[in-house]
Amino acid sequence: MLDAHPEVVQAEGDLAHLAHITMIAAVASSDIVLSEVLIRRVVQMQTELEGPHPTALESLLCERIATCWLAVYLLDAASIETANGERPPENIIEQHERMKQKAHKRYIEACLALAKVRRLLPRPRR
Amino acid sequence: MAWETRKGTKRQYYTRSRRVNGQVQREYLGCGELARLSAEIDTSARESQVNLRRIAAQQRLREQEQREAIYAAILAPLDALDVLCRAAMRRELNAAGYHQHRWGEWRKQRGGISKGAVTNSSAHHQARSDENSMDDNRAASAAGTCLHGR
Numbered sequence: 001m002l003d004a005h006p007e008v009v010q011a012e013g014d015l016a017h018l019a020h021i022t023m024i025a026a027v028a029s030s031d032i033v034l035s036e037v038l039i040r041r042v043v044q045m046q047t048e049l050e051g052p053h054p055t056a057l058e059s060l061l062c063e064r065i066a067t068c069w070l071a072v073y074l075l076d077a078a079s080i081e082t083a084n085g086e087r088p089p090e091n092i093i094e095q096h097e098r099m100k101q102k103a104h105k106r107y108i109e110a111c112l113a114l115a116k117v118r119r120l121l122p123r124p125r126r
Numbered sequence: 127m128a129w130e131t132r133k134g135t136k137r138q139y140y141t142r143s144r145r146v147n148g149q150v151q152r153e154y155l156g157c158g159e160l161a162r163l164s165a166e167i168d169t170s171a172r173e174s175q176v177n178l179r180r181i182a183a184q185q186r187l188r189e190q191e192q193r194e195a196i197y198a199a200i201l202a203p204l205d206a207l208d209v210l211c212r213a214a215m216r217r218e219l220n221a222a223g224y225h226q227h228r229w230g231e232w233r234k235q236r237g238g239i240s241k242g243a244v245t246n247s248s249a250h251h252q253a254r255s256d257e258n259s260m261d262d263n264r265a266a267s268a269a270g271t272c273l274h275g276r
Contacts, residue, residue, distance in 0.1 A: 016203075016207070019203035019206075019207075020203075022199055022203065023199060023200050023203060025199075026195070026196045026199035026200055027196060027200070056214075057214050057215065057218050060210065060211055060214055061211055061215070063207070064204075064207045064208070064211045067203060067204060067207055068204060071200050071201060071203075071204055074200050075197075075200060078196060078200075092190075092193070095193075096193075099197050099201070102201070103200070103201065103204070106204055106208070110211075113211060113215060116215075116232065117215060117218070117219075120219060120222070120224060120232055120234075121218060121219070121222055
C-alpha cells in the first residue's frame with residue numbers, strides 16, 4: 001500500500017516537518033493560524049534559499065537554516081511571564097536570553113556553512 | 127510565641143514576640159482562655175504561611191519545568207540536524223579534495239606541496255583563504271540579515 005502511495009511515505013518520513021510541528025506546538029499550540037503560517041513560512045524560506053536545482057547537501061543545509069530561523073523566531077515570541085502575569089525574576093530572564101543567543105549563534109553558523117559549501121562546491125551547470 | 131512556665135508556679139503563660147521599628151517587643155497574654163485562643167491563632171497563621179510558601183515553591187518548580195520543556199522542544203531538533211549536516215558537509219568536501227585545517231578553514235590539497243611547507247604560493251593561498259573566509263562571513267551576514275528582516 002505504501003508503495004502505491006509514495007506521497008504518504010514522503011509526508012510521514014519527513015522528519016524535519018515533524019520537528020517543525022513539535023517546535024511550533026511547544027510555543028503556539030493553541031494558535032492554529034499561527035502554526036499553519038509558520039509551517040508554510042519555513043517551507044517557503046527553504047525553497048527560496050535552495051534556488052533552482054539544489055544539490056542534496058544544499059537542500060540539507062537550507063533545511064537547517066530554516067529550522068534554526070524557526071527556533072530563533074519561537075524563542076523571541078515565547079512568553080516567560082509567571083502564572084499570575086507578573087514579571088519573572090532576573091535569573092529567569094537571563095536564562096531566556098542565553099537560550100535566544102544560543103539559537104541565534106546556531107542560525108549564523110548554519111548560514112556560514114551554506115555559504116562555505118556554495119563557495120567551495122559550485123553547482124554543476126545544467 | 128511560646129508557652130512559659132514561671133518559677134514557683136505550675137501554670138503556663140503565653141507570650142508573643144514581635145519586631146516593632148527594629149526592636150523586639152514582647153507581649154504577655156496570660157494563661158487563660160485568651161492565651162489559649164491566641165496560641166491557636168498564631169499556630170494556624172504560621173501553618174498557613176508555611177503552606178503558602180510550599181505552594182509558591184511548587185508553582186515556581188512547575189513553571190521552570192515548563193520552560194525547560196519548551197527550550198528542549200525548540201532546541202533538540204537542531205542538535206540532530208547539526209550532526210547530520212556536519213557529517214554530510216565533511217563527506218562532500220573530503221570527496222571534493224578539501225581537508226579541514228586545524229578544525230578551522232577548509233583547504234584544497236594541491237599536488238606536490240606538503241601541508242606544513244611555507245612557500246610563496248602557500249602564503250598566497252593562505253591570504254586567499256583568509257579573504258574567502260571574510261567573503262563567507264559577509265555572505266552569511268547578508269543572508270542572516272535578509273532572512274531576519276522578513
